[in-house]
Amino acid sequence: MADAPQDQIAHLLTSEGWELLASLGPYRESEAFSVNAGLRKAGHSPELVAAVLTQSRLRTRAEAKFGEFARQMLFTQAGLEQATRLNVAARHAERFVKAGTGHVADLGCGLGADSMALASMDIKVTAVELDEATAACATINLMPFPHATVVHADATAVSLEGIDGVWLDPARRTTSSSGTKRIWDPEDFSPPLSYVESLAASGRAVGVKMGPGIPHDSVPAGCEAQWMSVGGDVTEVALWFNAVARPGVRRAALVIGARGAAEITSGEDFGGGPLPDVGPVEGYLYEPDGAVIRAGLVADVALQLGGHLVDEHIAYICAPALRDTPFARAYKVLEVMPYNVKALKAWVKANGVGVLDIKKRGTAVTPEELRKQLLPGGKSGGKRGSKTATLVLTRIGEERVAVVVEPVAAAA
Template sequence: MPHAPQEQIAPLLTTEGWELLASLGPYREADAFSTNADLRKAGHSAELVAAVLTQSRLRTRAEAKFGEFARQMLFTQAGLEQATRLNVAARHAERFAKAGISHVADLGCGLGADSMAMASMDISVTAVEMDETTAACATINLIPFPHATVVHTDATSVELDGIDGVWLDPARRTTSTSGTKRIWDPEAFSPPLSFVEKLATTGRAIGVKMGPGIPHDSVPSGCEAQWVSVGGDVTEVTLWFNAVARPGVRRAALVIGSQGAAEITSGEDFDAGPAAAVGPVEGFLYEPDGAVIRAGLVADIAERLGGHLVDEHIAYICAPELHDTPFARAYKVLEVMPYNVKALKAWVKSNGITVLDIKKRGTAVTPEELRKQLLPAKPSKGKDAKTATLVLTRIGEERVAVVVEPVTA
């Protein structure tokens, strides 16, 4: 996994560094300059102060993924970007536990999130990380878990005798002085997808976390692909092989939200499954969750809703009735207009609209630019503000603007 410079972590691995880090409260950007000055005035070196403030900032950001655990962990910038949320890591671990797997090699463990989850379920974990800085962070993060051991080596060279499960989270970013950059080619990951497929031929239980944008034709045959969204954000697709793949499931969308988790699955391959009917914009418009779209399950959701697509190539569903579903956001259709900037501007003015939410799919319109064109130069705020929602899409060759009202869950 990509890493931060070694010197950013080393000063923290001392009594002075660890105690100083623990003494800081939540990171606030507005206080960073004064905190830096105070710590330097107290006699701490510039190197240590920089490392402590960087880590404090990362810990505060990490609370969204790790909760209170973040306060005792060490992070790198790139490692945190790719790290699995703990609630999702727990579901990964549950797969191995339910399959009766006793020892998992976490190849490319990064900061150790998945290793933490597996070790907490009494699964023995050999956490392998090639980057020295990241391995040092993982070692600190896994101290509370006696079932986990960190090994600093290349994931592709690990001896797997006696290990019945393998988890992989390949590095999908490169790090440079300007920051991190995402890699899209599965064969450019570290380790590459072909390495994972070869491991699967050994019969071991294999799970591999991939970026959710992986093309369907890059998903190996003979595995289960599960897309996961958390709070509306699609975070990953996990490929499951052998004992941790569910019989009869080829693709799935797991949606985790404030009301819990829900999943839709299909045994059909990506180029199969039901074909959704196409019909008019009417009744209620549904915007499928990103995991549903990535998994190619939009037609399945349309069928469940008793609805149809508004265009066969666009993931908007309409149905005559309102249905409660965790797999799509619902809007009541109020009006359908041809897409015309001049007409839309007149509509905004005549209705006194001052706040405009614009959603779009299947059109090249940029919502931010259109909003500037449509709204008055100085729109009303506060209690005088009037809000409206527009959905811009395409029906065949025709571009339309649909006025909708969000349905409160």
């Protein structure tokens, strides 16, 4: 039976384990078997070898979030899945700096990413983590920061006397022998959202990281909700209370990409804001960033673009002219057809299409299954064409349509 996470971490905290881990190069799956055999042949226990190789694999995966810092950190599988990217954690920390916060409690600190960012900005940090293995990892990860202290305890049981800011990243997954499973109800998080609200009621500067799929009606009144996407992936929504909330901002979408960061905000509550126009599929079709959609700011982006929605319930925007925007991906509309598999198959053949990208919104069509139906070379053994095409499947009222589009290259 494999060691529990706390036992694997305990192996690494010995001098033998730490030195062995440091001696390994970058993890490569193709070499794992031979490395395992070599280390065991050298006299290391199977348990230690398993712990070292697991950690080496996690460090390699963690580079996407932590960069070169990952090489000196310790991770758990569940902790890494929920961990905040360092560039995002820095933005969290900036909120507390601007609010003049001197001492922040990071409740449910996980592996310590947000605590690292806070401590690097000379804020005193008390990092609290209930899970024993994760707390051990956080202790190692925060060793370079003298302003940070790790406490292994229940986040709701720690005294906050003398602490003027609180950051929370509630556990949103459960771990079992079959892996990790996401929790959806905010009241089942650890700690629950109601506890966050009770902290905010004390007047402290409070921020909490939530899953981006939180329903709008679960977002507490009186806070700022900022959805964030990184490289096109929606990573979180952060709820900000009191001094770390921006005046006049109820909801926001922060988009971080190759061109830097851009944000769109609204002071209106959910369901408020501009009323979107609805019009035909024409000119250029825009696919809003996921953070924009989650924040309910699609109509605001449509207004910026001088465009309209193709259906009031679907997040596709059309505009007669091309405008550069960080908040949506642009496509030139080439052709609009009724959705009909037989007609689409004929269209694919007539146009020599061999590679087909299918996007969809507002329809139950499965792109993978439709692609198999439309492209030759399946059971019939036909020959595919050489052209690449993009189809957008959507609904306009009760009518399903297929829109042939051409992706517009993003501005440098």
